[in-house]
Amino acid sequence: METSSGLQNNLSITGKRLLEFFTMVAGIFMFSVDFFKNVFFPPYEFAEIKKHMDELGVKTLPIISITGFIIGLVLAMQSEPVMIRFGAGSYLPGMVALSVVRELGPVITALIFAGRVSSGIGAELGSMRVTEQIDAMEVSAIHPFKFLVVTRVLACTLILPMLTVYAIFLGLFGGFLAIFLSQNISLQLYINAIIRSVEFADFIPGIVKTFFFGFIVGIVGSYKGYNTDNGTVGVGRASTSSVVVSSLLILVFDMLLGKITVSLWS
Amino acid sequence: MIEVEIKNLSKSFGDLVVLDNISLNIQEQENVVVFGRSGSGKSVLLKCIVRLMEPDSGDILIEGQNIRNVSLKKLNELRKYIGFLFQSAALYDSMSVRENLEFPLIRNFNFSPAERERKIKDVLEKVSLEDSIDKMPAELSGGMKKRIGLARTIITEPRLILYDEPTTGLDPITSKEISQLIVELQKDLHTTSIIVTHDLICAKIIATHAVVLKDGKIRYEGNLEKLTSNGDPFLKDFFSNEILEVKNGRI
Numbered sequence: 001m002e003t004s005s006g007l008q009n010n011l012s013i014t015g016k017r018l019l020e021f022f023t024m025v026a027g028i029f030m031f032s033v034d035f036f037k038n039v040f041f042p043p044y045e046f047a048e049i050k051k052h053m054d055e056l057g058v059k060t061l062p063i064i065s066i067t068g069f070i071i072g073l074v075l076a077m078q079s080e081p082v083m084i085r086f087g088a089g090s091y092l093p094g095m096v097a098l099s100v101v102r103e104l105g106p107v108i109t110a111l112i113f114a115g116r117v118s119s120g121i122g123a124e125l126g127s128m129r130v131t132e133q134i135d136a137m138e139v140s141a142i143h144p145f146k147f148l149v150v151t152r153v154l155a156c157t158l159i160l161p162m163l164t165v166y167a168i169f170l171g172l173f174g175g176f177l178a179i180f181l182s183q184n185i186s187l188q189l190y191i192n193a194i195i196r197s198v199e200f201a202d203f204i205p206g207i208v209k210t211f212f213f214g215f216i217v218g219i220v221g222s223y224k225g226y227n228t229d230n231g232t233v234g235v236g237r238a239s240t241s242s243v244v245v246s247s248l249l250i251l252v253f254d255m256l257l258g259k260i261t262v263s264l265w266s
Numbered sequence: 267m268i269e270v271e272i273k274n275l276s277k278s279f280g281d282l283v284v285l286d287n288i289s290l291n292i293q294e295q296e297n298v299v300v301f302g303r304s305g306s307g308k309s310v311l312l313k314c315i316v317r318l319m320e321p322d323s324g325d326i327l328i329e330g331q332n333i334r335n336v337s338l339k340k341l342n343e344l345r346k347y348i349g350f351l352f353q354s355a356a357l358y359d360s361m362s363v364r365e366n367l368e369f370p371l372i373r374n375f376n377f378s379p380a381e382r383e384r385k386i387k388d389v390l391e392k393v394s395l396e397d398s399i400d401k402m403p404a405e406l407s408g409g410m411k412k413r414i415g416l417a418r419t420i421i422t423e424p425r426l427i428l429y430d431e432p433t434t435g436l437d438p439i440t441s442k443e444i445s446q447l448i449v450e451l452q453k454d455l456h457t458t459s460i461i462v463t464h465d466l467i468c469a470k471i472i473a474t475h476a477v478v479l480k481d482g483k484i485r486y487e488g489n490l491e492k493l494t495s496n497g498d499p500f501l502k503d504f505f506s507n508e509i510l511e512v513k514n515g516r517i
Contacts, residue, residue: 043373128359136356139316140370140422141342 024245031223035153038146045151052155060116060163067112068167071104072096072174080182089183093190094197096175101198105168106206107254110213113160114246118221121152122242125225126235134226149222156218161210168206205261212257213250220246268329268347268426268458269294270315275324276482277310284310285321286482292475297452297459299469299490301504302479308462309353311479312428315460316348317341328426346374349424349457353431355415357403363390363414364399370422389417393447409440416444420451427451429461433468445471466494466505478504 076096083092125148128134137144176190224238224245270292277285284307292298302308313319315326317333325332328344336344357366367386371377377385390396393413403411412432419427432448433441445468452459452472461472469476469490476493478486480500486493494505 124360131354131359132352132356133358135313135318136350136352136358138318139345139348139350140374141345142370142373143342 027227028220028223028245031149031226032219034145035150035219038143038150039154043146045147048147048151049154049158052152053159056117056155056159057163059120060113061166063112063116064109064163064167065170067108068105068170069174071108071167072100072171072176073178074174075099075104075171076175076178077182080179090193091197092179093175093185093193096179097172097194097198098202100168100171100175101202102206103254103258105171106164106210106213107250109164109167110160110210110217110250110254111247113156113163113214114217114250115243117156118217118242118246119239121156121218121221122225122228123235123239125149125152125222126228126238127232129226129228130231130235145226149226152222153215153218156221157211157214160214160217161207164207164210205258205264208261209254209257212253216249216253217246220249270426270458270460271325271327272311272315273325273327275311275314275321275326277307277314277319277321283482285314288324288479288482288484290477290484290487292458292460294458295452295456297449297461297472297474299473299476300460300462300479301464301469301476301493303504304464306479307482308479309430312350312430312460312462315428316345316350346422347425349419349422349427351412351415351419351427351429351432353434355411357406357411357414357418359403361403362399363395363401363403363406366403366414367418367421370418374422385421389421392420392451393417409436409444412436412440412444413447416447416451420455423455425455425457427457427459429459429463431463431465432461433463433465438467441465441468442471444468448472 076092079095080089080092083089083095125134128148134144134148137147172194176185176187179185179190180187221242224242228234228238230237270290272288272290272292275285275288276283284305288311290298300308300311310319314321315328315333317326321334325334327333328348331340331344333341333344357363358369361369364386367389368382371382371385386399387396390399393416395410395413395417398406398410398414403414406414416432429448433444436444445465448459448461449472451457459472461469463469473490476486476488476490477484478493478501486496486498486501493501496502
């Protein structure tokens with residue numbers, strides 16, 4: 001009897017969690033629909049978009065720089081012994097470049113960006129919600145969704161591809177440093193090896209994905225913050241769950257977009 | 267000047283009935299004070315009036331227009347002439363005092379930069395905080411925040427102002443100053459005002475009419491003097507502490 005009641009209890013908790021999850025997914029979807037309903041119509045808050053792009057870019061630049069550099073460095077260091085064992089040491093620059101350009105650069109930059117920015121947006125909008133600042137905007141006949149959400153989502157969507165390109169170049173430099181230290185390769189040779197292996201078409205899928213990743217970071221952070229309740233506890237929860245949900249969605253969309261972009265550009 | 271008519275307004279949260287079939291008429295240039303215990307639905311009433319909350323049933327007519335039926339565009343046209351002072355002042359944290367004040371002016375009206383500057387200086391002078399123009403909200407005390415909140419509320423020269431506990435959390439002197447400021451503003455701008463408060467001293471300075479909410483209904487409506495001398499056990503109990511404070515020379 002006790003086992004049966006415990007099982008029922010577990011099933012009911014799982015059911016509740018699943019319901020919450022699907023409610024959240026539906027909420028994010030409807031929030032995205034609202035975004036597209038508002039983004040094309042005036043007033044256009046260009047100054048606010050530029051301000052957010054500046055802030056997001058500057059705030060995340062140090063951590064993106066370190067991450068980008070280390071991705072390339074570690075990838076080259078770890079792959080080198082295996083590649084040499086199979087007599088493919090000369091393909092190492094090309095392998096590092098392809099991995100960083102097509103997959104590691106975009107995805108890891110997006111995950112770092114999600115951790116830094118999505119939580120910030122969730123916390124900022126959440127505290128504006130609980131201190132009635134969003135209500136104050138609404139009562140002043142100002143559309144808070146347009147001013148707070150549309151501007152942030154657009155800023156994230158536009159700035160992440162730029163940060164990714166920057167992270168990719170630093171990753172390639174990290175790869176060069178690792179190979180230079182072990183094989184004393186010249187920079188010219190390294191660049192030539194990359195140019196032989198990587199085509200411009202390899203850049204496109206990776207960069208196209210980052211527009212989607214930037215949108216995910218902005219929309220999830222804004223959704224969680226904008227719908228915060230339960231005071232300061234709710235703000236903390238919005239901040240944490242923004243990171244978890246946006247990271248998860250980035251990985252899921254990476255899988256889907258990876259398949260689509262490869263079939264489109266292969 | 268705006269007339270507000272509330273007809274059979276009800277609002278519940280789950281099983282909890284907060285407003286139960288409330289009807290109230292507020293005349294032009296009247297200052298109506300709404301009393302009630304914490305959780306009695308005073309703030310909910312204010313939020314329903316500006317449609318920050320949707321009532322379950324009933325009508326709210328502002329200048330003869332039922333705000334429950336108007337489009338968002340029309341509602342925002344009405345909101346341009348309604349001021350709302352939040353209990354926490356709700357200043358925008360990321361903006362300076364100047365930016366807080368010019369925010370509604372830039373977005374809703376076509377004032378030139380010089381006109382905006384003059385308006386900002388005028389309202390700051392009214393609330394005696396001219397020196398705080400470039401400060402951030404985090405640098406202001408509670409009383410200063412309330413004053414800036416009030417300045418932001420009146421900068422658009424609204425015809426209806428809703429005050430949600432304008433003196434809560436302030437010392438008696440600041441509280442009295444804010445109350446007197448509200449009366450002066452009412453005289454200057456000829457506004458209609460609805461003030462939610464627990465503060466009898468504030469009410470005595472401001473009110474031309476009073477309403478007491480209890481259990482979701484209007485328990486008393488009328489003159490403030492009669493309200494405080496009413497023999498109703500709830501009203502006697504409600505105002506006893508406040509009266510003690512007045513007798514002890516708080517004014």
